[in-house]
Amino acid sequence: MFTSKKFLTISMIVLLLGSCSSRNPIIIEELKSMSIQCLDSERRIEITDEKMLTKVLEEINNSRREGAHEMEFPEGHSVNIETVTGETYSLVLFEGGKSLMDGDYIHSNLPDFCGSE
Numbered sequence: 001m002f003t004s005k006k007f008l009t010i011s012m013i014v015l016l017l018g019s020c021s022s023r024n025p026i027i028i029e030e031l032k033s034m035s036i037q038c039l040d041s042e043r044r045i046e047i048t049d050e051k052m053l054t055k056v057l058e059e060i061n062n063s064r065r066e067g068a069h070e071m072e073f074p075e076g077h078s079v080n081i082e083t084v085t086g087e088t089y090s091l092v093l094f095e096g097g098k099s100l101m102d103g104d105y106i107h108s109n110l111p112d113f114c115g116s117e
Contacts, residue, residue, distance in 0.1 A: 037077060059110055
């Protein structure tokens with residue numbers, strides 16, 4: 001039988017677990033375009049395909065993140081993202097689909113847009 005103390009304890013555990021697993025999205029608006037400057041080349045890729053932009057947005061917002069203030073990273077591809085409201089974001093895309101944005105290392109699985117040169 002549930003006592004009020006047990007109920008309160010279980011409720012607190014559920015709330016704590018729920019708050020740990022939720023991620024606030026980094027980018028709230030829909031994406032309009034994405035521009036990638038490939039490292040070690042003059043190749044510039046413009047992406048406006050709605051399906052690909054939606055995939056990128058979901059991957060960035062739903063992937064695990066960790067602070068990158070004490071980490072060192074290799075150089076990566078420079079990416080500029082523009083939303084439908086005109087807001088712009090910059091990130092660095094690494095081999096393997098991982099990315100760095102606003103001081104967060106994002107364990108994303110983004111496509112290697114510059115890989116097939």
